[in-house]
Every structure is written in C-alpha cells, then in structure tokens.
Amino acid sequence: MYAAGLYGLKRAVIILPVAWTGAWLGYYAYTDTIRRSHIRDRNDELAKTLSRLPGEGSDFSKPAEEIEREALKKRYSSLKFAGRYWNPYVEWREQGAWEWALWKIVISTITLKLFYNGGVPPERPIPDLPLERPDFSLLYPSTTSSIYPVSSGKPDTTYRSPGSGGSDVPVTDKLTCTWLGQSTTYVTLDNLTILTDPALSDRTLPSRIAPQRLRPSPCELSELKRVDVVLVSHNHFDHLDPEAIKELGDSCEWVVPPGVGPFIRSFGVTRVTELDWWQETKHTLSRPGQKDKEFTITAVPNMHWSARSPLDTNATLWAAFHVKSHSEKPKSFIHLGDTGYSPTLYHAVGRVLGPIDLAAIPIGSYEPRWHMHLQHTDPEGAVRMALQMKVGKSVGVHWGTWLMSDEAYNKPPLDLELARQKLDVTEDQFCVLPAGKTIVIE
Structure with missing residues (x-):
C-alpha cells in the first residue's frame, strides 16, 4: 500500500506540471489568436482611413488632421476580452x-545572478545615487521650506482637508519637475500640482523580503503642501503605495485606469x-x-500589464496620462508610468498629442532584455519615444530606487548617455536628476 501511494505521488509530481503547462499553452494559443485578429482588423481599418487623406496619406511634417487623430485613437484603444485587458501591439507576447x-530561477542560477545585488556598494549613502531636498521655496513661494535634512524624519507637516488639495498654499506658476524616486514625480503646471505613482515607503511591500530603497525618499509626503491631482499609471506595488492613499x-x-478605482475607494476615498x-x-x-x-487630463495607451496578486493579472488596465493647461500659453506634461517601447504606438501618441513640454519617461528595470523589453523600455527606447512624441524636456525615472531587474x-544613466550620443539628443533634452532635485522647464 505504501509503495502504491508513493507511485501515485510520483505520477502526480510529473502529470500535474505537464497538465498545467499544457493548459496554459492552450489558453495562450487561443487568446493570442484572438488578440492578433483584433490587431489585424485594427491595422486594416487604420490603413483604409489614412488612405482617404488628401495626397498620399499622412504628412508627418504637419500637425495631424482630426480624421487621422481619431483613427489613431481607435487603432490604439484598449482591448478587453475573456475578463482581461490585453496589449493591442504586434510587439507584445504574453x-x-x-x-x-525561467529567468529568476533557471537562468539566474546558470549565470550566477540568483542573489545578484546589482553591484550596490555597502556604504550608505551610495556615492553615485545623489539625494537632494526639493526646492520648496521655489514650489511654494510665500511659505518657508522645511529646515530639516532628508534623514531627520521630522517633516514640516501640513494638514490637508478633503477637497482642498492642501491648505490653499500658493504654488509657483512655473512648469517644474521634482523626481522623488521610482516613478513618483511632483509636477507644477500653471499652478496645478500633480503627483504621479505615489510610492514613498522604504519597501515595495510591508515585508522584510521585499526590495528596500537604495536611497531614502527625498521628503515626506506631508511636506508636499499641495497636491491637486494624483495620476496612477497602474496597480503594481512600486507605483501605488496604500500608505499614500491613506x-x-x-x-x-x-x-486612474479602469479597475484601479475600487482598490483606492476601499480606503474610503471618493x-x-x-x-x-x-x-x-x-x-x-x-x-x-x-x-x-x-x-484636460487624458489617459494614454502604453505597453505594460497589471496585478496586485497572482489571481488578478490584467484584471485592471494600465495607462500613461497627459495633462494640458488651457491658459494663454498652454503647457503640457505626460507621465508614462511603466512601458515597453513600441515604435508605432509612440509615433501615434506624438501625432495625437505632440508636441509635449515635459515628460517623465522610465529608463530602468530593463535587463534581461529577452524578458524585460516588452514591459520596460531601455534608455535607447526611452529616447526614441521622446523624439517621436516631440517632447521638449524629458526626465528619466524608474531607476535607482528599488532593485527589480538584472x-x-x-x-541606466550610463546607457542613457550612450543613447543620447547615438540619437543626437542633448542632456538638456533628456536628463536624469538626483532624487529630490527640482528643475524649472522654461
């Protein structure tokens, strides 16, 4: 009887993984066939629409006509079936x-990177990961900036009442960008204050095994005396911190994108x-x-995925966000969140929304390329998308905060410099900042 039970256990150890793999491959083949069918239909419809434009189609030297913009929006609209969202791009694969x-266990073991720490030196602070205080005297001209250093843990707190966006604190009318680590930026645009993907905690998860910050947050959330709008690109832990919601x-x-709202509302937010x-x-x-x-705030397509647990993968959408003022001299900002590089997608974004004054573009978490290239662009892809979107000033984000790749x-900054040289882009056009540094975009 013992031998029979052991034999059954051995069979289960073999059969169950094989059955699971077979079921997954069947599901993948079925859903990818549907996805690619949608892509073909959309591409055909886009080509027919563009062929009806005067001349020989789009004249890329001129702003896009309304018919072209609407056709591109339709081509790059979100795709949902079988209860999930899908990336409608030819470059993507599930x-x-x-x-x-395969990456984290098999290949990392073979390449001796199973416990790779990214070459992080033991000393703190890390010399080539500079940290500065945000320029609060610039951001809030009539208030006094905090006198405390970054590491003191004593923020100059401000009470925020519901609906106030802060305490009616006067804010600069300049277009500014302050990088707070990962994809968290604090942007002022015609007196509007924008916070993106708020994640200022020390770890991505409340667990000792979760990645820990390589450098502390440049400030406390409470030191941002006014926050009018928060843009959340997707629900991954390094982009949406429950403590920030609270x-x-x-x-x-x-x-936020569709599906992310219920999670935020679960904290009592309306x-x-x-x-x-x-x-x-x-x-x-x-x-x-x-x-x-x-x-005007516009949700913009990007190439990524979503999940907060193994059971809700792609149940919610992911998105970039574009903000534009309607002042006498309009200003614009785009927050790209996480995204892989799709040449056709960012050409379309540029035709619909470009030119753009300021962009926060991810440049990190891109190796190994065979696995990461679909979900995280490398610095060269980041520069290419900035050029395609006709961005005046780009800031590289999503690096130097948590180690999450190889x-x-x-x-990332070193590869960004190589990309700038290759594509003839200046540092003034696409830069990286010390965490916490505030810059003004003229």
Missing part, C-alpha cells in the same frame, strides 16, 4: 509565470476618476481671489 520562473485620501483628485485610453476629464483649479483655470544599479 509571458506568464513560467517565463518569470494619507492623501480625499484631499486631491485621483485619476474623489476617483477612472479613464480608459484616450478618455478625458476636465479639472478646474479654483483658488480664492483668482480666476479659475482649466486643465542591470547594475547605476547603469
């Missing part, structure tokens, strides 16, 4: 847990707007004694 396991609450407007790709919402900035200012901790 990866699955098996590919992650602290900000209803003091600001949350703009000011949540969900936008599908190319959908827009109007935001009105009202301040006592000042004329109301209008802004490239060295300090490699």
Whole structure:
C-alpha cells in the first residue's frame, strides 16, 4: 500500500506540471489568436482611413488632421476580452509565470545572478545615487521650506482637508519637475500640482523580503503642501503605495485606469476618476481671489500589464496620462508610468498629442532584455519615444530606487548617455536628476 501511494505521488509530481503547462499553452494559443485578429482588423481599418487623406496619406511634417487623430485613437484603444485587458501591439507576447520562473530561477542560477545585488556598494549613502531636498521655496513661494535634512524624519507637516488639495498654499506658476524616486514625480503646471505613482515607503511591500530603497525618499509626503491631482499609471506595488492613499485620501483628485478605482475607494476615498485610453476629464483649479483655470487630463495607451496578486493579472488596465493647461500659453506634461517601447504606438501618441513640454519617461528595470523589453523600455527606447512624441524636456525615472531587474544599479544613466550620443539628443533634452532635485522647464 505504501509503495502504491508513493507511485501515485510520483505520477502526480510529473502529470500535474505537464497538465498545467499544457493548459496554459492552450489558453495562450487561443487568446493570442484572438488578440492578433483584433490587431489585424485594427491595422486594416487604420490603413483604409489614412488612405482617404488628401495626397498620399499622412504628412508627418504637419500637425495631424482630426480624421487621422481619431483613427489613431481607435487603432490604439484598449482591448478587453475573456475578463482581461490585453496589449493591442504586434510587439507584445504574453509571458506568464513560467517565463518569470525561467529567468529568476533557471537562468539566474546558470549565470550566477540568483542573489545578484546589482553591484550596490555597502556604504550608505551610495556615492553615485545623489539625494537632494526639493526646492520648496521655489514650489511654494510665500511659505518657508522645511529646515530639516532628508534623514531627520521630522517633516514640516501640513494638514490637508478633503477637497482642498492642501491648505490653499500658493504654488509657483512655473512648469517644474521634482523626481522623488521610482516613478513618483511632483509636477507644477500653471499652478496645478500633480503627483504621479505615489510610492514613498522604504519597501515595495510591508515585508522584510521585499526590495528596500537604495536611497531614502527625498521628503515626506506631508511636506508636499499641495497636491491637486494624483495620476496612477497602474496597480503594481512600486507605483501605488496604500500608505499614500491613506494619507492623501480625499484631499486631491485621483485619476486612474479602469479597475484601479475600487482598490483606492476601499480606503474610503471618493474623489476617483477612472479613464480608459484616450478618455478625458476636465479639472478646474479654483483658488480664492483668482480666476479659475482649466486643465484636460487624458489617459494614454502604453505597453505594460497589471496585478496586485497572482489571481488578478490584467484584471485592471494600465495607462500613461497627459495633462494640458488651457491658459494663454498652454503647457503640457505626460507621465508614462511603466512601458515597453513600441515604435508605432509612440509615433501615434506624438501625432495625437505632440508636441509635449515635459515628460517623465522610465529608463530602468530593463535587463534581461529577452524578458524585460516588452514591459520596460531601455534608455535607447526611452529616447526614441521622446523624439517621436516631440517632447521638449524629458526626465528619466524608474531607476535607482528599488532593485527589480538584472542591470547594475547605476547603469541606466550610463546607457542613457550612450543613447543620447547615438540619437543626437542633448542632456538638456533628456536628463536624469538626483532624487529630490527640482528643475524649472522654461
């Protein structure tokens, strides 16, 4: 009887993984056939529409006509079937847990990178990961910046009442960008304050085994005296920190992709707007004694995926966000979140929304390329998409914060410099910043 039980266990050990792999491959083949069918139909429809334009189609030296913009929006609209969202790009392929396991367990063992720490030196602070204080005196001209150093843990706190966006703190009218680590940026645009992908905690998860910051957050969330709008690109842990949701609450407007709203509302937040790709919402900035200012926030397609557990993969959408003011001299900003590089996609984004004054573009977490290239662009891809979107000033983000891939901790800026040289782009056009540094975009 013991021998029979042992034999059955051995069979199960062999049969179950084989059956699971077979089922997954069958599901992948079926869904990818549907996905590619949608792509073919969309490409055919786009080609027919563009062929009806005067001349020989689109004249890329001129701004896109309305018919072209609408056709591109339709081609690059979100795709959902079988209860999941899918990337409607020819470059994409589904990866699955098996590919992650192949990378993290099999190949990492063979290449001796199973416990690779990215070459991080033991000393703290890390010399080539500089950290600065945000320029609060510039951001909030009539207030006093915090006197505490970054490491003191004593922020100059500000109470935020629901709906106020802060305490009616005057904000600079300049276009500024302050990088706070990973994909968290604090942007001011015509007096509007924008916070992207808030994640300022020490670890991506409340666990000792989760990645820990290579350098501390440049400031406390409470030191951002005014936050009008929070843009959340997707629900991954390094882009959406529950602690930030709890602290900000209803003091600001949350703009998120479809499906992310319920998670934020579960913390009692009510000011949540969900936008599908190319959908827009109007935001009105009202301040006592000042004329109301209008802004348009647009959800923009990108190439990534979503999950907060193994059971909800791609149940929610992912998106970039574009913000544009309607002032006498309009200004614009795009937050790309996480994305792989698709030449056709970012050409389309440039035709629909370009030119763009400021962009926060990811440049890290890109090795090994065979696995990462679909979900995380490398620096060269980042520069190419900036050129295609006609961005005036690009800031490289999503690097030097948490180790989540195989490239060295300090490699993204080095590869960015090579990409700039290759594509004839200056550092003034595409730069990296010390965490916490505030820059003004003229």
